[in-house]
Amino acid sequence: MGKVLAVVEQRDGSVRSGAREVMSAAARLAEATGGEADALLIGGPGVAGSADQLREYGAETIRVVEHEALATYAGEDHARVVADEVRAGDWAAVLFSATIQGKDLAPRVAALLDVPLAQDATAIEAEGDRFEVVRPVYAGKAFARVRIDASPVLASLRPNVFPAEERQGAGRVENVSVEVDLAARKSRVVEFEAAGGDIPDVAEAAIVVSGGRGMKDPEHWHHLETLREALGPEAGLGASRAVVDAGWRPHPEQVGQTGKTVAPKLYFAIGISGAIQHLAGMRTAGIIVAVNKDAEAPIFKVADYGVVGDLFEVVPRLAEEIRMLRAEG
Amino acid sequence: MEILVCVKRVPDTETRIRIGDGGRSIDPSGVKYVLSPYDEFAVEAALRTKEGLGEGEVTVTTFGDDASQETLRSALAMGANRAVLLEGAATMDGLTTAKVLATEIEEMDPPLVLLGMKAADADQQQVGPMLATLLGRPCATAVAEFEVADGKVVCRREVEGGTEVLELDLPAVITVTKGAYEPRYASLKGIMAAKRKPLEKKPVDVPESALVVEALEPPPEKAAGRIVGEGPDAVAELVRLLREEARVL
Ligand SMILES: Cc1cc2nc3c(=O)[nH]c(=O)nc-3n(C[C@H](O)[C@H](O)[C@H](O)COP(=O)(O)OP(=O)(O)OC[C@H]3O[C@@H](n4cnc5c(N)ncnc54)[C@H](O)[C@@H]3O)c2cc1C
Numbered sequence: 091m092g093k094v095l096a097v098v099e100q101r102d103g104s105v106r107s108g109a110r111e112v113m114s115a116a117a118r119l120a121e122a123t124g125g126e127a128d129a130l131l132i133g134g135p136g137v138a139g140s141a142d143q144l145r146e147y148g149a150e151t152i153r154v155v156e157h158e159a160l161a162t163y164a165g166e167d168h169a170r171v172v173a174d175e176v177r178a179g180d181w182a183a184v185l186f187s188a189t190i191q192g193k194d195l196a197p198r199v200a201a202l203l204d205v206p207l208a209q210d211a212t213a214i215e216a217e218g219d220r221f222e223v224v225r226p227v228y229a230g231k232a233f234a235r236v237r238i239d240a241s242p243v244l245a246s247l248r249p250n251v252f253p254a255e256e257r258q259g260a261g262r263v264e265n266v267s268v269e270v271d272l273a274a275r276k277s278r279v280v281e282f283e284a285a286g287g288d289i290p291d292v293a294e295a296a297i298v299v300s301g302g303r304g305m306k307d308p309e310h311w312h313h314l315e316t317l318r319e320a321l322g323p324e325a326g327l328g329a330s331r332a333v334v335d336a337g338w339r340p341h342p343e344q345v346g347q348t349g350k351t352v353a354p355k356l357y358f359a360i361g362i363s364g365a366i367q368h369l370a371g372m373r374t375a376g377i378i379v380a381v382n383k384d385a386e387a388p389i390f391k392v393a394d395y396g397v398v399g400d401l402f403e404v405v406p407r408l409a410e411e412i413r414m415l416r417a418e419g
Numbered sequence: 420m421e422i423l424v425c426v427k428r429v430p431d432t433e434t435r436i437r438i439g440d441g442g443r444s445i446d447p448s449g450v451k452y453v454l455s456p457y458d459e460f461a462v463e464a465a466l467r468t469k470e471g472l473g474e475g476e477v478t479v480t481t482f483g484d485d486a487s488q489e490t491l492r493s494a495l496a497m498g499a500n501r502a503v504l505l506e507g508a509a510t511m512d513g514l515t516t517a518k519v520l521a522t523e524i525e526e527m528d529p530p531l532v533l534l535g536m537k538a539a540d541a542d543q544q545q546v547g548p549m550l551a552t553l554l555g556r557p558c559a560t561a562v563a564e565f566e567v568a569d570g571k572v573v574c575r576r577e578v579e580g581g582t583e584v585l586e587l588d589l590p591a592v593i594t595v596t597k598g599a600y601e602p603r604y605a606s607l608k609g610i611m612a613a614k615r616k617p618l619e620k621k622p623v624d625v626p627e628s629a630l631v632v633e634a635l636e637p638p639p640e641k642a643a644g645r646i647v648g649e650g651p652d653a654v655a656e657l658v659r660l661l662r663e664e665a666r667v668l
């Protein structure tokens with residue numbers, strides 16, 4: 091069997107946190123197959139500077155593509171660059187992050203290489219000379235075990251599911267030069283508006299604080315903000331569809347069947363009843379905490395820990411206790 | 420302008436999923452099937468684009484079995500003009516689906532192709548960008564809102580860290596998320612009219628797939644959770660459990 095390639099994401103010249111997870115997963119898989127784990131890093135001039143982080147998560151060779159026109163993600167060009175690299179190499183498996191960007195990139199690469207793709211995998215294992223991928227289907231109501239009889243095997247990995255483990259790799263940097271024909275581009279980013287400061291996106295956050303209709307008014311969100319701040323910089327905000335539909339919160343925060351699928355290590359459902367379509371987006375979270383005044387609310391069936399009570403009394407206390415705990419270190 | 424919307428028949432989101440006898444697919448008995456929610460957004464987006472431009476036609480197509488006619492009729496009832504059923508068996512391999520659709524689209528050559536961001540069955544989220552790549556057309560995924568003007572389509576996408584405006588040259592492929600496109604309800608008149616709208620059936624050659632579903636399994640059992648307590652007095656114990664038992668704080 092062979093080597094495994096991690097296609098890592100960067101933004102503004104830094105490797106994204108999810109990239110460590112993909113690199114780690116590639117290293118574990120390569121170990122199981124007796125091969126090496128390599129990385130492919132595409133970005134603007136200077137992006138090679140973030141290669142160190144990949145070495146620390148097990149990268150043997152780091153293929154670095156630096157090009158002005160690739161500093162920000164450009165689907166068609168990125169896909170062509172990745173596909174060309176993969177064709178020229180001999181990787182048995184190629185792993186992506188199942189982020190918005192990764193889920194845009196991986197299918198394009200698959201189409202260029204004419205191989206299938208398993209998106210949003212929650213496990214990937216070497217089985218003899220094959221890889222087996224597990225991926226949730228029907229919004230997490232079932233899991234499919236899939237085998238891909240093609241080479242290489244392509245999979246994108248669900249964020250926060252694969253642990254990032256430090257392990258030293260050789261980290262040899264190899265520069266790859268590519269041509270980008272800007273005039274031939276059929277799509278262009280004309281504007282980018284950064285959202286919400288440094289708060290991680292709900293799909294990537296390691297901890298998520300979500301609010302539902304029980305919050306009663308958008309003005310009350312400061313309670314959740316305070317809790318999120320107490321939990322530290324890894325925490326993001328989520329919402330149920332009811333509050334997004336009401337215009338209380340923006341759609342990018344929506345968790346569920348018609349919103350994002352999240353798998354943080356810790357998920358707080360505050361004033362959320364736990365409708366099946368909401369559960370679809372968060373039931374694979376590590377630990378689920380629910381605060382709801384209705385002891386019969388279905389959210390308690392999936393919650394590891396529940397508190398029955400008025401969220402306006404419970405949440406401020408919770409934020410305070412967590413803030414104190416973290417202050418103590 | 421001609422707009423083609425690719426749609427899929429999927430189990431209703433409320434449906435309880437049971438694994439079928441073979442252990443590789445779901446048991447379809449008692450399952451209610453619907454037009455996939457994101458595809459409803461795509462149909463809505465197509466109708467609004469047509470209405471905005473004041474001209475054009477919306478065609479809906481699906482690659483699926485005979486029962487998918489019902490799904491096409493739902494889209495016709497919302498207001499699509501005509502439908503094409505590409506008769507064959509779709510699998511979890513989006514590449515196969517993309518190939519089937521690409522063959523058809525090359526023939527019809529619509530300037531704008533819309534898909535849902537993901538189908539609410541296998542959740543692969545891949546057919547759109549695969550299709551665009553096979554066709555050599557530009558693609559924007561997870562589009563919350565778009566506008567067609569001057570041979571271009573300007574798309575607002577919700578991406579990590581913010582909102583991106585991506586401009587595509589036509590012909591183009593777009594996958595639609597909810598954003599601005601709350602789907603309309605089909606009126607009784609629309610439902611009646613849909614019965615008389617053209618629905619063409621075409622058997623298709625399905626290329627072989629290298630993606631094999633070996634097993635479908637229920638989600639791992641989750642140990643029953645527990646109610647820590649009532650009201651703010653339960654908070655101290657909750658925090659202790661999160662720290663000492665769950666080790667997440
Ligand atoms: C096709 C389809 C797709 C959908 N997609 C999604 C999706 O992606 N995401 C999603 O979330 N939903 C989705 N839904 C909607 C879903 O069915 C529910 O309607 C929605 O999740 C309900 O949101 P909620 O829990 O905030 O509101 P509610 O169901 O109204 O629940 C509010 C909860 O707050 C509690 N509460 C009230 N006051 C207090 C208080 N003071 N203290 C503590 N608790 C309090 C109540 O007991 C109640 O349990 C979808 C529905 C359909 C049909």
Ligand SMILES: Nc1ncnc2c1ncn2[C@@H]1O[C@H](COP(=O)(O)O)[C@@H](O)[C@H]1O
Nearest residue numbers: 425481482534535537538543544545546
């Ligand atoms: N069998 C199919 N026929 C027509 N369109 C499909 C089919 N499967 C998927 N699609 C389209 O591709 C989108 C994404 O599907 P998926 O990649 O399977 O999540 C769907 O929302 C549909 O618009």
